[in-house]
Amino acid sequence: MNKQKMTKLSLIVCLPAFVATNFFLWKWDAASFLSPPASTTEGSSLSEKDGLPSVSVDDWELVLVNRDHLFESEPKSLATVGNIRVDSRIARATQDFLAAAQVIVLDEVLLSGYRSRAEQEQLYNERVAELEASGFDQVEAEATVRSQVQIPGASEHQTGLAVDMSEEAGQLDEVAGKIRELAPKYGFVLRYPEGKSHITGLDFESWHFRYVGVENAQYMEKHDLVLEEYLALLKDRK
Known part of the structure; x- marks a missing residue:
């Protein structure tokens, strides 16, 4: 070759x-x-990945109040909105939220706002007494009431950051749903939604709204989170 x-x-x-x-x-x-190099992806914070607001679990509007976290203090300053009182820091937001709700249904009113520990204790005891009078024993009465009314110290109303808003005669589910949708625009969330009672400890309440701030409220509503779940996410970020 x-x-x-x-x-x-x-x-x-x-x-x-x-x-x-x-x-x-x-x-x-x-x-x-x-x-990208591993260092640029691993070093990014959780908030950058999932859009969590850059807030602290210690912010005043995120105070957690439930049976495991009792509220032992009082609001520093209260303001009157309609027929109720709220923490003065949320007075404007509460007024604007009510006005927006009244566009949906004119008869929407604020039924309850700040409630002292003594008032909460009276309400709780009255509900228990009503059930006992109807035939429940004390244990049964208290177990039933605890799914509907917080024990003294566990009520968000003691913070001045929660309001009960509805039509006095009761509210249709459709209307309640529309009001829930607009609430985050004013910094409020429906605090006790359906399907979350195993976390919150209370049955569904279409009228109970809690102020958490606009950014927090919008994130919680978008991701279907109650306050306990949201705070857990914020803590995991650290």
């Missing part, structure tokens, strides 16, 4: 291997170029 033929044969044998090797190297370089 002459030298020219040997050269051609070598090219035929080597060319596929050369092409395959360079194709592999090209793909590897492309992948390396397109994929």
Whole structure:
């Protein structure tokens, strides 16, 4: 075999291997170029990944009040809105929320706002007494009432950050749903929604709204979170 033929044969044998090797190297370089370094992705915060607001669990509007977190203080300042009182820091938001709700249904009113611990205790005891008078024993009466009324110290009304808003004669589910949808615009969330009683400890209440701030409220509503769940997310971010 002459030298020219040997050269051609070598090219035929080597060319596929050369092409395959360079194709592999090209793909590897492309992948390396397109994929960011591990340090840039692992170092990003959880808030950047999922849109969690940059807030603190210690912010005043996120105070957690339930049977496991009793509220032992009083609002520093109260303001009157309609026939109720609220923490003065949410007075304007409450007034605007009510006005927006009255566009949906004119008879919408604020039924309850700030309630002292003594008032909460009286309400709780009255409900228990009513059930006992109807035939419940004390244990049964208290168990039933606890699914509807918070024990003294566990009520958000003691913070001045919660309001009960509805038509006095009662509210249709359709109307309640519309009001819930607009609540986050004013910093409020429906505090005890359906399907969350195993977390909140209370049955569904279409009238009880809690102020948490606009950014927090919008995130909670978008992701169907109650306050306990939202605070857990914020803590996990740290």
